[in-house]
Amino acid sequence: SATSNSILDRAIDSEEAQHKDFFRLEHVEGYHELSAKTKIFFSAAVAKWDAEFYVKVDDDVHVNLGMLATTLGRHRSKPRVYIGCMKSGPVLSSKNVKYHEPEYWKFGEEGNKYFRHATGQIYAISKELATYISINQPILHKYANEDVSLGAWFIGLEVEHIDDRNMCCGTPPGNALNLVSSYISTCQKLLPQS
16 A cells, blocks of 8 residues: 555454465556556466466446356356446546546547547456457556557457446346445446447
8 A cells, every 4th residue: 555554454464374365466556556456467467376267347337247147157268358337428628627648639529539449347258359468568558547548458359349338337236136336326327328
């Protein structure tokens, strides 16, 4: 964390000593560092585990692991797959908004939209794509928003984008048939579908 040896860090150290269930990254947390964290995460995960898929989930999203396994199982035979709640929202050029993109000019004229990419709350990528990130980490460009960066890294590759609406946030917790649920009920309204 940004404040080493904090109460939270000590609690995590204690749980890690007892359960050995944390995956720590050499990274200082910060909203503007999420794209860097994404590169570091996938690179470290590929080095640590030989998996068919790697899944990124925000800490405020609840995942039905059975449904996630079923969803991923449907795509096991595909070598380069990117699964998530795909969106395409406006590129925000105004500096006084939360999702401001300093490099907005790279996306064309003012008012343009981003290319399709998965929302950052949860997405899965196949082993080949995670390996691609790991190998190319030093030269992958980081945009202001982590989900846009990930989508940009795949835009010129032969990747199958799977728009799985079951991976969209905003579904209240408690329904056993949901793949994900979240207390974030307005996330789809932030960047509208197109």
